[in-house]
Amino acid sequence: MTTLLFDEYTQALKNRCIELNGTAVVVELTGGQTLTGTLAYALADGPQFTKYYPNALTVTVSTKAYTVRLDAIAAIGQG
Template sequence: MNLSDYVQAIKNRAVELNGTTVVVELSSGKTLTGTLAYALATDVGGFQKYPSVLTVTVSTKAHTVRVDRVDSIGQG
């Protein structure tokens, strides 16, 4: 699997888990456990697009993470 396919798979998984408690493992070795905010956006032409960042809220603190820095994402 090439990098763009891997990133797309992470984005698809993030859409599925939007609004739930997740565990996100980052390429830096850190792990975030919290509520995920990630949803498809609609651009000016009416096409849906995937944001390049996701937000994990841990104990009321929001952490914004680039999707290409996520190693894995799963239910927490």
């Protein structure tokens, strides 16, 4: 049951990241830190010419890019 809830949360988070791709965001991490910058969440290449959304995204703060795993995100919103 826990896995199902985690999978649903992960899919909802992916959907939100797709919506916010390319915009200014505020990302709250599970460790209590916050990143404010531009979100990049793009399709990655999979096997046999498939595409998929990965379990990580990039937030660029000023000129530094941070890669963040989806399971490390407590909340994300436009900012």
